[in-house]
Amino acid sequence: MSLPIEIPQGSALDRTFRVAGPLAVLALVVGLPYLVPSFRLGQVTAALILAIAVVGLNLLSGFAGQISLGHAAFFGLGAYTTGVLQVHYGWSAPSTIVVGMVMAFVAGVLVGLPALRLRGMYLALVTLAVGVLFPSLIRRFDDLTGGATGLFGVDVTPPGIAYFSGHAGRTVWMYYVSIAGLALACLVVWNLMRGRIGRAVVALRDHETAAIVVGVNRAFVRTVVFGLSAALASMGGSLYALNVGILTPDSFSLLLTINLLVAMVLGGTASYWGPIFGAFIIYFVPIWTADAAQGPVAGALFGVVVIIMVFTLPAGLAGGGKKLLSKVVVRSKPSMSGRAPMSGSADPDMGGRLNEPAGV
């Protein structure tokens, strides 16, 4: 049989795959705590939390095409909101996450306002300023934030079930919480991008003037997307605070922003699975290369890999994987001639540029 193998759309095989895919993901998610040791599960949790922030960044930079060099600030805002409210005021964790998200939404809208007038390099500068400003503000208001020495004692209390008791139980609990957070973030982005606002977002990115002419409310769409993106990053930050327990301003430096950006690009800009792949790569690859090579060598290699990726896989791993898959298996249109070929409703491809062959 010659490649690619054609699977007719709507055939039994096609339906099997479409059901089996989500089931396999679900099985992996539920089964993972039983499959890997506790410390590894903790690492997976950290990567999941990072993924939430990358999903948020991807909404802004990938789908909406607005560069942000300041997402570490929104991540940090969530982390410190949770930390301060819990340590100083004794709030419960869930409410602090919500407060953090609301604050980050407002902050995101405020940062998004100048973004209405600026694009490309200048927008990158505004967000860079915000990103660099954040750690110094944390250091300055040290009576609240603990300053450079850090904020200690953030913790999560799992529900009082035996399954979640003890240190290992806490790890499992945080894992499930992070999965839920990531699922929520993905759902928000997925729903948003499939709807009216999503089409407006892509239209604004690909041809601003044309989008405005056909009636897209540019100011509303741009600022709301900025706010939502910040809120998602903030949710990641809150979970980060609960997970690690100690917050220092250096954890939210420009380096974190760079990591988030690299994760997004490696995974696949403007794709749904890309940010998750990217976050896992950015988290686990340094751990593995640290075993293979000394610190600086690993860093240099990492930079080179990113450059190669930008050239060879402009659509990231998600895009590259999809392309590879399409060489092996394709879903062909049903051969009934009477039906209009209305494909694409469930196709995650709408993130691709409308007027360019390849994304980024």
Next chain:
Amino acid sequence: MDLLLDRLIDGFNNGVIYGFLGLAFVCVYRGSGHLNMAQGEMAMFSGFIAYSLYQIGFPVVGAVLASAVIAFVAGLAIERTLVRPFGRGHASDYPVLMITVALFLAINSLAGVIWGGEPLAFPAVVPAGPDDYVSLFGSRLRYQSLAFVGVLVAVLAALWFLFYRTRVGLAMRTATSNPESAQLVGIRVSRMSALGWGMAAFIGALIGSLVAPSTTLTTGMMFNFLIYAVVAATLGGFDSPPGVVVAGIAIGIFENLVASYVSIVGSDLKQAVALMVMLVVLMVRPYGLFGTPKVERV
């Protein structure tokens, strides 16, 4: 009063560095219209190259100049291989930004691999002993900073001459303001872009070598300056070399005075002052105080 003068001079000395590195951003911007996040790291790396050349027997000035020439060639090469493939205009903003971020990581780590993490003592070009200063109303103007100002003025003059008194400069300005028309009248736009990157790398190398004696040579020596240089370039206007230098000096002095006299700011928020200035400028006059607004036809 003396304290005020000291603070003014301190701020001025820093500001000169900001403005100088800002010039490198201007060159890249005038060349290809991009923002090079790796500018500071390229300067740092050139400083290390100058150090190694000095170690194998070059005189200090020769080592600095040789490293600057190497940097120029490297700048050309980076533009040709990593920037030009993405073209110009807004569509290239993102990939090029990612490339320069990756370069930032790679160059920084590479310097660590080659020269190790320990700070190195860089030989001073001019005498830098405790007594090498000119007294000005009781405050000290160190030879070191005077030399820096001298080089800056020379570079600025050279840039002005290049941009406004030579055919190449005219071609460069044309290529930035209207690439398509420039191409139609026979200007090789891509070559202008390469020239901009090369010049920026050259200027960066001079800064790296001039800053190194006072900061010591470390892989992290340019982090701080990078942010300030971006602020200076924004405030001055990305297409105005003298504007950027003036803006850099103004920011250096302003942040130092605010940090000294406004107690809520203190030394922790020194950088924040500069960044707030930048945010305000971007909101009100995104093309900077001395820059020219870019009119775009859509």
